[in-house]
Amino acid sequence: MTSYDVYEAELVVQRRDFAADGVLALTLRHPLGDELPGWEPGAHVDVVLGPDLERQYSLCGDPADRREWRVAVLREPDGRGGSAHVHEELEVGDKVRVRGPRNHFALEPSPRYLFVAGGIGITPILPMLAAAEAAGADWTLLYGGRTRNSMAFREELKCYGGRVRVVPQDEYGLLDLAGALGGSPRPDTLVYCCGPGPLLDAVEERCAGWPSGTLHVERFQPRGNGMTGPQGGSADAGFEVVLERSGRTLTVPADATVLDTVRAAGVEVLFSCTEGTCGTCETDVLDGTPDHRDSVLTEEERAAGETMLICVSRCLGKRLVLDL
Template sequence: MSSYEAYEAELVVGTRDLVADGVLALTLRHPLGEELPGWEPGAHIDVILGPGLERQYSLCGNPADRHEWRVAVLREPGGRGGSAHVHEQLEAGGKVRVRGPRNHFALLPSPRYLFVAGGIGITPILPMLAAAEAAGADWTLLYGGRTRDSMAFTKELRPYGGRVRVVPQDEYGLLDLAGALGGTPQPDTLVYCCGPGPLLDAVEERCAGWPSGTLHVERFQPRIPEVTANQEPPAEAEFEVVLERSGRTLTVPADATVLDTVRAAGVEVLYSCTEGTCGTCETDVLDGTPDHRDSVLTDEERAAGETMLICVSRCLGKRLVLDL
């Protein structure tokens, strides 16, 4: 379900812990000690660091603790400034505005799980392990990173023993996806994967023959569309978007997004990443066929066409009717 009123508040930074080389874990609490909204494994929050500086971070603490949220942030030297701001300016006792939580990576019930994490992709997986363990499910985690020192939360994973395989690349090479996923689908098994794009692409390729709905991934960066050599990108076309609740019809130009057009018309909508990765701007589609270009919705959700991410997706026809 999209188009909802999200919780938004200014929270206080509690602890700051360096949990790996370049990875800072922060806890966030309400300044008056009030309870925070509940969340389930796989959820993330929007952290509003300043004008034009908004980032999404997975919750990696204990969902049962309603008074504290925990996130972990990898400092990216080549990033756009969000991680540097967190590492350098969010001091203990300081305040930061947050919105959420939101979950497009929910852990579904299953007797068996295979979790695959790469680098900072361990953050949404961590509370999933505790949930799977509490449910009595059979599970394993394959966790890769550049070096052992760069891999966060390895101490918290130790009590799980042999269920967890920690694979630093400088010691063992790349993750053995062929061995982990095998040549044939494993019965009654769901696969959850989070990490860098190449890892997700490789896991998707390995799971191509598995039953629909088996694989669940979360991307931190937009999916890169496949383009053949010398292929020209398709020409965009303008289309109409009808805002059902606002009673307005707008024209989306070829060089603008639905989100751009709606905001330019003065209609307030929630949005964040503008890259189709966070899900904040997911909007219900009442009529028309979306041209999905996001990295969030599943194949089943895309086929249903009931929602779309208006920051990147367009229209396959001439007209869309949206619940805005």
């Protein structure tokens, strides 16, 4: 789904439930009872909480239930205000603008899965477990968190018995990634991981050299390992961007992004995080070679160069043609 035909509506907060200490689950419905767009495990939505306050949350309910969407929000005392607004301001009956869903973390068919979740990273994983179970796949979940009471949806996970290993850090220490992942990829096994940056970095390091497509990760924050910098290490330079549908040609200066430039020219485009993590501003590339600096696209998608995240990515040459 492109950024210009995405679903957007005012939804009503139907329920507020605490899924763990500091984790609030919100159930959202259309005020007229209309069905919501379908979604698959791994999808997220943009929640507009106010002017310049927009956040992305993974859908963690039942994809078969088209009447409601469920998201879970971790209260972050040192955050930028989104979680505080959800926890302190949103009440049952309030309306909130929601856009989506989008999915850059889709569950691919496989006979066997290893799921690794850290903290609030359980949210996109939760519906994946149900899907894997329904498909008859062999799967296990390694789930870590600071304390047992801080780990969301533990009660819901009990139905899976020994397939789920809950590992509170204050009781058992850090997740045993070496034991879970081993030294080499297991045949016919896909690994899905979501959680804090250090966990994802550690998993990616252990899976380095594994066959392409074996590991799938979703990040809530930009990569901290330099992957968001210029490819090849050269300094940023200006370049030309052609907006095919708008019939305009703009110059992106060295100190501005593509998103900054097209918005300054009055071109409407959806965006949210401005950090290359949510995928809202993903745009089709019709010509030219993007300099990918996002934390969303896979290596295969980067190599194909068919789309780019215009909030952070740039151009490796002098000219890009975009479907804008």
